[in-house]
Structures are given as C-alpha cells and as structure tokens.
Amino acid sequence: MSETELNDGEEGIFDGCFYVWVDVTKKYMSGNKEKNFNDYEKIKKRN
Amino acid sequence: MxxxxxxxxxxxxxxxxxxxxxxxxxxxxxxxxxxxxxxxxxxxxxxxxxxxxxxxxxxxxxxxxxxPEDREILTEEKIMDTMRPMWSLPPDKRRDPESIKKIMENLNEDGKKIFTLISEKRLEMEKRxxxxxxxxxxxxxxxxxxxxxxxxxxxxxxxxxxxxxxxxxxxxxxxxxxxxxxxxxxxxxxxxxxxxxxxxxxxxxxxxxxxxxxxxxxxxxxxxxxxxxxxxxxxxxxxxxxxxxxxxxxxxxxxxxxxxxx
Structure with missing residues (x-):
C-alpha cells in the first residue's frame, strides 16, 4: 500500500472528491435552485 | 436474464x-x-x-x-448537509484554519464528525x-x-x-x-x-x-x-x-x- 503522506494543502482522494462535489452541488442547488439531492429526477418527471 | x-x-x-x-x-x-x-x-x-x-x-x-461507527454518520443526506456550508468558502480557503473553524462552529455533531474525516483524517480515510x-x-x-x-x-x-x-x-x-x-x-x-x-x-x-x-x-x-x-x-x-x-x-x-x- 502506498505510504505517501499528504502535504499541507494537498488533496487526497477522499477530500478531493468532497470538494469536487461541493462545487457540483453549489452549481445545481444554491440560491433559488435549492433542491434535495437526488430529487432532481423526481422533479423532472413531475414537471 | x-x-x-x-x-x-x-x-x-x-x-x-x-x-x-x-x-x-x-x-x-x-x-x-x-x-x-x-x-x-x-x-x-x-x-x-x-x-x-x-x-x-x-x-x-x-x-x-x-x-458500526460510520453507518449513521456517513449517509448521503448528512454528507450533503456538510457540503452546504462549504458553498460560501472559496477554494483557496479550504485549508485555512480560521475559515474551517467558522464552518465547524455551524455544523451539528454529525457534521463535525464528517468534516473531521474530510480534513484532519483525510489520509487515514483514504488508506482505510x-x-x-x-x-x-x-x-x-x-x-x-x-x-x-x-x-x-x-x-x-x-x-x-x-x-x-x-x-x-x-x-x-x-x-x-x-x-x-x-x-x-x-x-x-x-x-x-x-x-x-x-x-x-x-x-x-x-x-x-x-x-x-x-x-x-x-x-x-x-x-x-x-x-x-x-x-x-x-x-x-x-x-x-x-x-x-x-x-x-x-x-x-x-x-x-x-x-x-x-
């Protein structure tokens, strides 16, 4: 198993993914576009 | 099939x-x-x-x-809830201790646990x-x-x-x-x-x-x-x-x- 440590400020797989999703959810859900996660498809079918 | x-x-x-x-x-x-x-x-x-x-x-x-310690914490909903407060943080502040402290203050207990995994325990989570x-x-x-x-x-x-x-x-x-x-x-x-x-x-x-x-x-x-x-x-x-x-x-x-x- 890789023994490489993370340097300060360096992103790993787990936190890197978290922050990618912060950007995705901000894009689709912030402001008046607020929707619950995975409700997108239900809303699309209802409209 | x-x-x-x-x-x-x-x-x-x-x-x-x-x-x-x-x-x-x-x-x-x-x-x-x-x-x-x-x-x-x-x-x-x-x-x-x-x-x-x-x-x-x-x-x-x-x-x-x-x-057992993760089941009730690391759920889709709770991870999402932990992401919401991060929307106000620009990318260059993600590791800034003062910015993180402010975010943590507004999280509930589960959110704090998740955020700890994302931040100080991030390499531990990855290796695990x-x-x-x-x-x-x-x-x-x-x-x-x-x-x-x-x-x-x-x-x-x-x-x-x-x-x-x-x-x-x-x-x-x-x-x-x-x-x-x-x-x-x-x-x-x-x-x-x-x-x-x-x-x-x-x-x-x-x-x-x-x-x-x-x-x-x-x-x-x-x-x-x-x-x-x-x-x-x-x-x-x-x-x-x-x-x-x-x-x-x-x-x-x-x-x-x-x-x-x-």
Missing part, C-alpha cells in the same frame, strides 16, 4: 465486517468490483451493478461506510478505504478467473490508485482523480479505460500526466472525454446526468470489458 442478488459481509483488514452488495447471473465469466462515489452504496450503484450483471458478470460493490478494497480483492480473486474494477468519482480515484497496487485485468475510471504519485502508473498490468467530463476542470487537470505515463510505460489505455458534460454525468439519479454521454460511455465500458475480461 435472471439474477441472484444478496447483501453479504466480508471481513476487512482490521477485523470489521463490511456490507457487500453481490449480484450475478447463473453463469458468469469474470467478477467486477464497483467502487462508489462519496455518497456510498446508493441506488445508483446497485442499479448499475444489476445492469452490468445482466451482461454476464458477477458484480460486487462494497459499502465502505458500513463500520484502499485497505478495505484490497481485502475484498484478496478474498475474491481466483487464479482461473479474470477480475475487473470500475469506480465513479471518489471510487474512480480509489480504483485508479488500487490498479497501481493490485493486478486487475481491466480498470474503468469514471471522472476519478489520477494517482498522486503518477509514476505508480508504471505498475498497472491490465487494461485501463478513463472516462472524463468536459467541464470537470479539477479532475481533468492531470490528464496530461496520465498521457505521459501511458506513453512512457506503454500501457494498454483508452480514454474518452465528453464535451459539455459535468462531473458525475453518468449517474442517472443525479443532478448532472447526461443521457447521451451516459449511453455512449456504457457501450464503451461493455466493449472494454468484453475485450479484456472474456
């Missing part, structure tokens, strides 16, 4: 029993491990696994969040998940049977990293981070398929490094970029789902596995 489906458990490196979603047809040729997005073992992962099993594979998807996947691999790998892996987002990064450490016959990475030590790619023995979303700048920043390693070590490599799509475009339950790109990626995945797992 009739499928047999179950949720069993497997013993991981630290003695914990983790849940394993296992779906297979009556006859199958190879096994494929599915590594989930940060949301864990969701309906998307289960439906994708069933879909792949119908093509003649045994498909196993571990729940990397099924330790890789070790869980390695344990599963060693339990499932049979000498006379091919094994593949596919990962989405966080799962893509984990699958990519794992492919530099263990021998898979075919590894498919959907918008996943490249290995941090990019030279580790020299250890990849099987075939590699990388799928990228055009508007996924963070993930795509290291494609050039991947290409350099592919050329340097003459890897068996395929890549497809889908212009105009966003991160997680393949998840048909999610916000950035793109039907056309997903259908194309699905066909490429099947072709890739047919050539390398059969």
């Amino acid at each position: 009739e499928l047999e489906e179950s949720i069993t458990q497997f013993r991981s490196f630290d003695g914990n029993q983790l849940d394993l979603f296992d779906v297979k047809p009556e006859k199958y040729g190879a096994t494929v491990m599915v590594v989930s997005e940060i949301w864990g073992l969701t309906e998307f992962i289960k439906s994708f696994s069933r879909r792949l099993a119908r093509e003649g594979y045994r498909v196993i998807a571990p729940n990397l969040y099924s330790r 998940m890789l070790s869980d996947l390695e344990s599963l691999y060693r339990l499932q790998k049979k000498d006379n049977e091919k094994i593949g892996i596919v990962g989405f987002c966080m799962g893509g990064g984990l699958a990519f990293q794992l492919s530099t450490e263990l021998e898979f016959d075919a590894s498919a990475i959907f918008y996943g981070a490249s290995p941090r030590n990019i030279e580790d790619m020299k250890n990849i023995r099987g075939a590699l398929l990388c799928i990228y979303a055009g508007e996924d700048s963070g993930i795509n920043a290291t494609i050039k490094d991947v290409a350099e390693m592919v050329s340097k070590y003459k890897l068996n490599f395929e890549m497809k970029m889908y212009p105009g799509t966003y991160h997680a475009f393949f998840n048909d339950t999610g916000m950035s789902y793109n039907k056309d790109a997903s259908e194309d990626a699905w066909e490429r995945l099947l072709f890739f596995y047919r050539r390398n797992l059969q």
Whole structure:
C-alpha cells in the first residue's frame, strides 16, 4: 500500500472528491435552485 | 436474464465486517468490483451493478461506510448537509484554519464528525478505504478467473490508485482523480479505460500526466472525454446526468470489458 503522506494543502482522494462535489452541488442547488439531492429526477418527471 | 442478488459481509483488514452488495447471473465469466462515489452504496450503484450483471458478470460493490461507527454518520443526506456550508468558502480557503473553524462552529455533531474525516483524517480515510478494497480483492480473486474494477468519482480515484497496487485485468475510471504519485502508473498490468467530463476542470487537470505515463510505460489505455458534460454525468439519479454521454460511455465500458475480461 502506498505510504505517501499528504502535504499541507494537498488533496487526497477522499477530500478531493468532497470538494469536487461541493462545487457540483453549489452549481445545481444554491440560491433559488435549492433542491434535495437526488430529487432532481423526481422533479423532472413531475414537471 | 435472471439474477441472484444478496447483501453479504466480508471481513476487512482490521477485523470489521463490511456490507457487500453481490449480484450475478447463473453463469458468469469474470467478477467486477464497483467502487462508489462519496455518497456510498446508493441506488445508483446497485442499479448499475444489476445492469452490468445482466451482461454476464458477477458484480460486487462494497459499502465502505458500513463500520458500526460510520453507518449513521456517513449517509448521503448528512454528507450533503456538510457540503452546504462549504458553498460560501472559496477554494483557496479550504485549508485555512480560521475559515474551517467558522464552518465547524455551524455544523451539528454529525457534521463535525464528517468534516473531521474530510480534513484532519483525510489520509487515514483514504488508506482505510484502499485497505478495505484490497481485502475484498484478496478474498475474491481466483487464479482461473479474470477480475475487473470500475469506480465513479471518489471510487474512480480509489480504483485508479488500487490498479497501481493490485493486478486487475481491466480498470474503468469514471471522472476519478489520477494517482498522486503518477509514476505508480508504471505498475498497472491490465487494461485501463478513463472516462472524463468536459467541464470537470479539477479532475481533468492531470490528464496530461496520465498521457505521459501511458506513453512512457506503454500501457494498454483508452480514454474518452465528453464535451459539455459535468462531473458525475453518468449517474442517472443525479443532478448532472447526461443521457447521451451516459449511453455512449456504457457501450464503451461493455466493449472494454468484453475485450479484456472474456
């Protein structure tokens, strides 16, 4: 198993993914576009 | 095609029993491990696994969040709730102690636990998940049977990293981070398929490094970029789902596995 440590400020797989999703959810859900996660498809079918 | 489906458990490196979603047809040729997005073992992962099993594979998807202390904390909803306060934080403040302190003050207890995993324990989490996947691999790998892996987002990064450490016959990475030590790619023995979303700048920043390693070590490599799509475009339950790109990626995945797992 890789023994490489993370340097300060360096992103790993787990936190890197978290922050990618912060950007995705901000894009689709912030402001008046607020929707619950995975409700997108239900809303699309209802409209 | 009739499928047999179950949720069993497997013993991981630290003695914990983790849940394993296992779906297979009556006859199958190879096994494929599915590594989930940060949301864990969701309906998307289960439906994708069933879909792949119908093509003649045994498909196993571990729940990397099924330790007793994680089950009630690392849920899709709670992870999402922890993300919301981060919207106000610009990327250059993500590691700033003062900014993090302010965010933490406004989180509930579960949010604080999740955020601690994201920040100070992030490498520990990564190593733990890789070790869980390695344990599963060693339990499932049979000498006379091919094994593949596919990962989405966080799962893509984990699958990519794992492919530099263990021998898979075919590894498919959907918008996943490249290995941090990019030279580790020299250890990849099987075939590699990388799928990228055009508007996924963070993930795509290291494609050039991947290409350099592919050329340097003459890897068996395929890549497809889908212009105009966003991160997680393949998840048909999610916000950035793109039907056309997903259908194309699905066909490429099947072709890739047919050539390398059969």
